[in-house]
Amino acid sequence: MTLHQRIFALLIGIGIFVAIIEMVRRRKLGEEYSFLWLTIGIGIVVLVLWQDLLQWLTHLIGAIAQTTTIFIFGLVIVILINLHYSVKITKLSRQVKELAQQIAILKVGGNSKSY
């Protein structure tokens, strides 16, 4: 990686890290959700600073440019974050459905006498 690329990647990584920590501090983001996001920030910083690891990983995945490794790393984490959301949404949908059903059933019980 050129110095130019490294500085850019480092700034991105630190930027993500700081932004996430700040959001958790302000309670805008739950700790649970921050984990994967922080992994991206820390991961980028580590890969940029630890040249041997980046070199080794690049070789491992068969990439030519080291930037590709960082790019793929970020992409994989983003996919994981989205998957995590899909799982959460599925769970929330089910809970909302349960609630709606229970409310509807309770309302019937409250209004009628003979049933």
Next chain:
Amino acid sequence: MIQKINSLSIIIPAYNEAERIAPLIANIRKFSDADIIVVNDGSTDHTADEVRASGALVIDLPFNLGYGAALQTGFKYALEKGYMFAVQMDADGQHDPSSLTALISPVIQGDFDVVIGSRFLSDSNYKSPVIRRIGMFFFAIITRLVTKKKITDPTSGYQAINRKTMELFASDIYPVDYPDADVIIMLYRKGIRFTEVPVTMNRSIGNTSMHSGLKPFYYIFKMLLSILVTLLRSRGEGKV
């Protein structure tokens, strides 16, 4: 009627069926004195008022949950109220109430846990759209391969079930977004006894069908996936 009061409920999920629901309820009353439970699935018209005016019970969902979830609400209610049997019926008048007795009798007699009303076992005047027919044919074959039972109309929503099955349908494993052929396979895996009887079906008059637009494609995909995972799940899951 053979069944005693409060043992049979007829559950009808309804979404914007204000025009068709009252005639349907009147029609059902000609053939059965079972309790009619309409699950109003967040209709934006006066479906609920029509049902109340006709004297049937309404369960009002706070917003639209979709056919399967509305139906499941009916099962949950029926279970809570101690009904022994339930018939599920569509609100659009497709399912003819004249077949109610034929549908429910084998369940009440204890011969079967589920009886599915088939439009193909009899000479009904039902003509479904081509895409739908291909889909139904396809899933009939898959269902037959898996269950080794000839089910001619696995996508039929006109069914009579007993309490044991209601408990299964009220549980989390019931596929609420499109309960269909995958339900038959689930029944088979759970060792529930099911059969088919011929029923009369009318092609629903008017607009809304569950399967329109791009939905057939999602429907086929969902059904294949659902059948696959139903087979991959252990038999014990969701045991009632």
